[in-house]
Amino acid sequence: xxxxxxISLILDERQLLTRFWQAASVFWRTQTGRAATLxxxxxxxxxxxxxxxxxxxxxxxxxxxxxxxxxxxTVWLQAQLFVPLAAGSILLAAASVWGRMTxxxxxxxxxxxxxxxxxxxxxxxxxxxxxxxxxxxxxYRISVDVRIATDAPIDLSLAFFSSILTAxxxxxxxxxxxxxIDVNAFGRxxxxxxxxxxxxxxxxxxxxxxxxxxxxxxxxxxxxxxxxEAEFRAAADTFRQEPTPQNRHQVDRRETLHLKLQxxxxxxxxxxxxxxxxxxxxxxxxxFAPVVAxxxxxxxYLSGAMSLGELTQAxxxxxxxxxxxxxxxxxxxxxxxxxxxxxxxATLLLAIDELEAKEGNEKKATS
Amino acid sequence: MHRIIVAxxxxxxANRAIDAGASLAKATGADLILLTIGGSVTGAELRTLADxxxxxxxxxxxxxxxxLKQARRRAQRLGVRxxxxxxxxxxxxxxxxxxxxxxxxxxxxxxxxxQSRLSALLLGSVSQKLASFAPCAVMVVP
Numbered sequence: 001x002x003x004x005x006x007i008s009l010i011l012d013e014r015q016l017l018t019r020f021w022q023a024a025s026v027f028w029r030t031q032t033g034r035a036a037t038l039x040x041x042x043x044x045x046x047x048x049x050x051x052x053x054x055x056x057x058x059x060x061x062x063x064x065x066x067x068x069x070x071x072x073x074t075v076w077l078q079a080q081l082f083v084p085l086a087a088g089s090i091l092l093a094a095a096s097v098w099g100r101m102t103x104x105x106x107x108x109x110x111x112x113x114x115x116x117x118x119x120x121x122x123x124x125x126x127x128x129x130x131x132x133x134x135x136x137x138x139x140y141r142i143s144v145d146v147r148i149a150t151d152a153p154i155d156l157s158l159a160f161f162s163s164i165l166t167a168x169x170x171x172x173x174x175x176x177x178x179x180x181i182d183v184n185a186f187g188r189x190x191x192x193x194x195x196x197x198x199x200x201x202x203x204x205x206x207x208x209x210x211x212x213x214x215x216x217x218x219x220x221x222x223x224x225x226x227x228x229e230a231e232f233r234a235a236a237d238t239f240r241q242e243p244t245p246q247n248r249h250q251v252d253r254r255e256t257l258h259l260k261l262q263x264x265x266x267x268x269x270x271x272x273x274x275x276x277x278x279x280x281x282x283x284x285x286x287x288f289a290p291v292v293a294x295x296x297x298x299x300x301y302l303s304g305a306m307s308l309g310e311l312t313q314a315x316x317x318x319x320x321x322x323x324x325x326x327x328x329x330x331x332x333x334x335x336x337x338x339x340x341x342x343x344x345x346a347t348l349l350l351a352i353d354e355l356e357a358k359e360g361n362e363k364k365a366t367s
Numbered sequence: 368m369h370r371i372i373v374a375x376x377x378x379x380x381a382n383r384a385i386d387a388g389a390s391l392a393k394a395t396g397a398d399l400i401l402l403t404i405g406g407s408v409t410g411a412e413l414r415t416l417a418d419x420x421x422x423x424x425x426x427x428x429x430x431x432x433x434x435l436k437q438a439r440r441r442a443q444r445l446g447v448r449x450x451x452x453x454x455x456x457x458x459x460x461x462x463x464x465x466x467x468x469x470x471x472x473x474x475x476x477x478x479x480x481x482q483s484r485l486s487a488l489l490l491g492s493v494s495q496k497l498a499s500f501a502p503c504a505v506m507v508v509p
Contacts, residue, residue: 220417228423255454262406262456263423270413 013343019353020346024150027110038103042154045096046162050169052089053320057173059085060316065309100154107150115142115345118352122359128351135351136234142348145341152338156331163324170324171197173317177310181300199296200318204325207285211329215278217270222336223343225267230344232260282329285322293318372400372453372472373442374463374497376407377434380478384508385438388476389445391506397473398449401438402466404459405431428454460496467501476506 028035059082066074119125119138128135135141178196182189192198239253293315300306306314373388375381385401392399405427416423435452442450453470455462467475477494494507 217414217417221414224417224423231424255456258456258462259405259424259428259454262427265457266406266408266413266423270410270417273410 015350016343016346019349020149020342023114023345023349024107024111024153024342026114027107031106031110034106035103038099038106042096042099042103042158043161045092045099046158046165049089049092049096049162050165052085052092053166054169054173055085056089057170057313057316057320061177061307061309061313063309064312065307068308096158100158103154104151107154108147111150111345112142112146115146115349118349118356124352124355127355128348135348137230137237138348140230140233141344145344148337148341149345152334152341156334156338159331160327163327167321167324170317170321174200174314174321177306177314177317178297178300179305196296196314196318199292200321200325203289203292204322207281207289207322208325208329210281211278211332214281215274215332218274218278218332219336219339221267221270221274222333223340225264225271226337226340227344228260228264228267232257232264235260278332285326289319289322290315293322368395368397368473370400370470370472371395371397371474371476372402372467372470373438373476374402374404374459374466375434375438375478376403376459377437378478380508381438382441382478384476384478384506385441386445387506387508388474389442389447391474391476392442392447392449393445398451399442399447400451400453400466400470400472401435401442402453402455402463403431403434403438404455404457404462406456427456459493460500463493463497464501467503472503474504474506475501476508479507479509 059078063075063078063082066078119128119142125138128138174196175194178194178199180191180193181195182191184190235253235257239257294311296318297306297311297314301308301311368391371388371392373385375385389399391397408423408427412426413423415421416426431454435454439450439452451470453466455466463475463477475497477497479492479494494505498505498507
């Protein structure tokens with residue numbers, strides 16, 4: 001066989017993601033029955049979790065109303081009702097973990113086998129070592145990157161689905177319980193209907209905007225950190241594979257290793273600062289969100305238009321909706337991790353495709 | 368004296384260190400090793416790189432190469448012929464000491480001030496560290 005020319009992969013985002021999903025969909029295409037069963041199970045768990053969350057929110061209202069009335073019998077009844085609700089919530093959380101991890105394991109298995117098959121066919125695993133730039137360290141891509149690339153989409157999409165449903169369901173709670181409020185401005189009285197809904201939208205919008213301002217480099221920095229780690233591993237691997245290194249060669253390799261390590265450390269330093277900045281917002285939100293909810297509800301409670309139970313229910317719903325709005329903010333890091341792993345899996349697959357195409361051309365030329 | 372190593376970061380003080388090291392190398396017939404420690408990248412530069420297609424390793428490598436090439440031209444103008452270029456990475460003090468040990472240099476020449484005043488105050492200056500811990504004679508050029 002004639003030696004191949006060096007393959008250099010210059011790829012854009014779209015090309016990489018298309019290639020990744022093309023390969024990743026193998027599980028959903030070939031094991032349709034199992035995949036559909038798991039998807040239905042996970043969706044059912046999300047819906048049931050939402051149901052329990054609504055029931056717990058109502059429980060809050062009834063429990064605190066009974067406390068306000070000093071109604072011992074109802075307090076006791078509500079305390080008893082809490083047990084099955086908590087048990088349901090705990091069981092559903094456990095079922096969700098089982099469902100998610102089973103789906104992730106099955107998906108990972110299918111994608112890993114698919115990549116291994118392509119990688120090992122016609123001894124391509126050996127040829128790739130010398131031919132393709134951008135597909136270094138294939139073992140790591142096959143084991144770790146495939147795992148991250150198949151784990152994250154399931155967690156992220158379920159969390160997204162759950163956030164959307166939660167936000168809309170609890171909007172209803174906030175609209176009904178909060179009702180309208182009269183605000184005096186510039187000598188005129190203005191009625192704001194469903195003011196808690198507007199309050200939560202404004203507050204969440206502010207937190208998301210702050211997070212974007214404070215952490216808008218975070219995803220790209222995480223991606224670069226992961227890439228730098230991969231390059232460092234590849235450099236160490238090359239160093240190890242050097243058969244009998246010449247002294248000069250060894251010095252160059254050592255310098256390269258130190259350079260790659262320095263790049264890793266610099267990216268980690270920037271990652272640290274990005275996390276410090278976003279923590280200012282996320283921890284601030286953790287402290288402020290419940291208090292903002294109580295403050296928004298306080299005027300109606302103090303005027304007697306809202307009971308203590310309604311106050312706690314509305315405040316809890318406010319925090320739940322705010323948490324649902326935070327999906328993007330909470331998953332910034334996982335999204336970045338997923339993107340870089342998906343890119344690395346796709347780069348390896350495209351390098352194999354390129355090699356496959358060259359093999360085809362070689363065959364045509366010789367026949 | 369067989370080997371003189373000069374550490375440079377491209378600054379004016381480092382240029383004076385190169386001149387002193389090169390003059391000594393020429394006078395004694397010693398080999399001259401020009402060393403730079405790469406990797407001082409600011410947060411703003413990193414964020415710019417993160418948002419573009421730029422590669423950090425390449426950026427650091429070419430910045431180090433540029434400093435070394437300028438240093439070599441300077442030393443060649445002073446008549447030194449045997450010049451080796453070296454790059455180290457990481458903490459400047461540690462990386463310079465490591466390079467001195469590996470190259471078995473007899474003399475290390477450095478400029479007095481490379482770091483900012485604040486970092487020198489907090490971390491101690493590189494030249495002070497080298498004067499204390501380098502395994503050879505150290506010449507600190509003001």
